[in-house]
Amino acid sequence: MPTQHPPRVAIVGAGTIGTMAAWRLAARGAQVLAFDHFAPGHDRGAAGGESRIFRTAYMEGRGYIPALRSAAGLWRRLEQETGTSLLRMCGAMTIGAPDDPAMRELRAGAEEHGLDHEVLGPVAAADRYPQHPLRTGETAFLDPAAGVIRPDLALIAAARRAAELGAAIAGYTPVTRIEPRGGGWMVSTGDTAHDVDAVVLAPGAWGAAEGPAHAMLAGFGLVARQITLHWFPARDPGALTPEHNPVVIRVGDPAYSCFPVMDGVSVKVSTHSAPRPDVGSPDGLARSSTPELLAATRAIVRDHLPALHPDPVRIAAYADAFTPDGHAVLGALPGSPGLYAAAGFSGHGFKLSPLFGDALADLVVDGATRHDISRLDPARRL
Ligand SMILES: Cc1cc2nc3c(=O)[nH]c(=O)nc-3n(C[C@H](O)[C@H](O)[C@H](O)COP(=O)(O)OP(=O)(O)OC[C@H]3O[C@@H](n4cnc5c(N)ncnc54)[C@H](O)[C@@H]3O)c2cc1C
CATH class of the missing domain: 3.50.50.60 (FAD/NAD(P)-binding domain)
Known part of the structure; x- marks a missing residue:
C-alpha cells in the first residue's frame, strides 16, 4: 500500500x-x-567476518540473475555516492563434478541469460589457478562478474x-x-x-x-543458524590477493568457499558440508568453532588448498536467520x-x-x- x-x-x-x-x-x-x-x-x-561473496551466475537459482545484475549497479552507485570502494570484482570459480545439480544450474543460467563465463577442465584450471587443484573428472565454472564485498x-x-x-x-x-x-x-x-x-x-x-x-x-519459521569461519595463513599472501586469486566455491563433498587474502595474512575458509546449528538467539552465540568442525576445515585445507598452512589463525562465528x-x-x-x-x-x-x-x-x-x-x-x- x-x-x-x-x-x-x-x-x-x-x-x-x-x-x-x-x-x-x-x-x-x-x-x-x-x-x-x-x-x-x-x-x-x-x-561480520570481513568479506562477502558477490556472484552473478547463481547456483541457488537462475531466477535471481536479473536481480543480481541490478544489484551490481546499485553497489556501484553506493560506491559513487559515498566515495568508498566496496565491491572488488576478482571473479568466482566454482569447482565440482559436471553433473552436480549446482554446476548444471550455473551453466544453464549463464547460457539462458547470456552471462560471460568459462568452463575449464583440470589441466586448464591448473594452468590458471594452481592454488586450487581440481580432481580428475571435475570442472571449474568461472564467473567474471563476481567478487568480494567489504560488509x-x-x-x-x-x-x-x-x-x-x-x-x-x-x-x-x-x-x-x-x-x-x-x-x-x-x-x-x-x-x-x-x-x-x-x-x-x-x-x-x-x-x-x-x-x-x-x-x-x-x-x-525463522531459525537463527550459526555460520563459522576459519582463517588460514597463506604461504605467500601476496600471491593470493584479489588481483591473483578468485573467490572459490567447491560443491559436492567436501563443499566449502574460500576467499582471496583480504587482511594481508590469511584466507577465509567456510565449510558448507557441516551442519549450521540452530543457536536460538544470536545473543547466545558461541563465537568459536567445535573440535569436529575445526578438524573438518583443517582437512579441507590439507587436501585441497596447498597454498595455505592448515592451522587457522583466526576463528569467528555469526548467525543469520534461515527460512524453511x-x-x-x-x-x-x-x-x-x-x-x-x-x-x-x-x-x-x-x-x-x-x-x-x-x-x-x-x-x-x-x-x-x-x-x-x-x-x-x-x-x-x-
Ligand atoms: C558468516 C556469514 C557469511 C555469509 N556469507 C555471505 C556471502 O558471502 N554472500 C552473501 O550474499 N551472503 C552471505 N551471508 C548472508 C548475509 O550476510 C545475510 O543474509 C545478511 O547479512 C542478513 O542481513 P540482515 O539485515 O537480515 O541481518 P543483520 O545484518 O544481522 O542485521 C540485523 C540488525 O537488526 C538489529 N536488531 C534486531 N532486533 C532489533 C531490535 N529489536 N531493536 C534494534 N535493533 C535490532 C541487529 O542489531 C542487527 O544489526 C553470510 C552470512 C553469514 C552469517
Whole structure:
C-alpha cells in the first residue's frame, strides 16, 4: 500500500538490509528513523567476518540473475555516492563434478541469460589457478562478474549516505515494542514512542528470537543458524590477493568457499558440508568453532588448498536467520497495512542487499516494485 507522502518510516534493525533500506527510502524522500541494538557495521550481526561473496551466475537459482545484475549497479552507485570502494570484482570459480545439480544450474543460467563465463577442465584450471587443484573428472565454472564485498564498510557507507539524505540512524537504541496506533504504527524504544506510517522489520537473526520483531514474524519459521569461519595463513599472501586469486566455491563433498587474502595474512575458509546449528538467539552465540568442525576445515585445507598452512589463525562465528525454503521473506505483511518484512536471508542475502533496500523503498513509497522479488513474497507458503 502506498503511504502518504512523504511517509514516516521506522526501520527495526540497521544491519545489512536495514541500512540499505534506509539509504533507498531516504533517497525517495521518506522520513526515515532506523534503530539498532548496536551501530551500523558492528560485528555481532550477519554482516561480520570481513568479506562477502558477490556472484552473478547463481547456483541457488537462475531466477535471481536479473536481480543480481541490478544489484551490481546499485553497489556501484553506493560506491559513487559515498566515495568508498566496496565491491572488488576478482571473479568466482566454482569447482565440482559436471553433473552436480549446482554446476548444471550455473551453466544453464549463464547460457539462458547470456552471462560471460568459462568452463575449464583440470589441466586448464591448473594452468590458471594452481592454488586450487581440481580432481580428475571435475570442472571449474568461472564467473567474471563476481567478487568480494567489504560488509562492515558497506553498512557504514549506506548508513552515512542515508543520514546525508535526511535519515535518523539511532544506534544503541533497541526497539522494545511495535503496535498499531491511529491508523499507523507506534514503535517504542524504551521510554520514547515514535508514530510512523510504516515499519520495516529487518531484525536479522534476532527475528528468530524473543523480541518485538519476532512476534510479528512468528509465522515464517525463522531459525537463527550459526555460520563459522576459519582463517588460514597463506604461504605467500601476496600471491593470493584479489588481483591473483578468485573467490572459490567447491560443491559436492567436501563443499566449502574460500576467499582471496583480504587482511594481508590469511584466507577465509567456510565449510558448507557441516551442519549450521540452530543457536536460538544470536545473543547466545558461541563465537568459536567445535573440535569436529575445526578438524573438518583443517582437512579441507590439507587436501585441497596447498597454498595455505592448515592451522587457522583466526576463528569467528555469526548467525543469520534461515527460512524453511532458504529464500527470504521480503514485502508487505498480509493483513497488516504498513508493516513490511525483510527477514530470513538464509546465508545468501548480502550480495543482493542494496536491491532488497531499493525494493522495500518502492513498496513503501509506491506500493509496488519493478524488481522481481515475487519468490520472496511473504504471502507464499513456507
Ligand atoms: C558468516 C556469514 C557469511 C555469509 N556469507 C555471505 C556471502 O558471502 N554472500 C552473501 O550474499 N551472503 C552471505 N551471508 C548472508 C548475509 O550476510 C545475510 O543474509 C545478511 O547479512 C542478513 O542481513 P540482515 O539485515 O537480515 O541481518 P543483520 O545484518 O544481522 O542485521 C540485523 C540488525 O537488526 C538489529 N536488531 C534486531 N532486533 C532489533 C531490535 N529489536 N531493536 C534494534 N535493533 C535490532 C541487529 O542489531 C542487527 O544489526 C553470510 C552470512 C553469514 C552469517
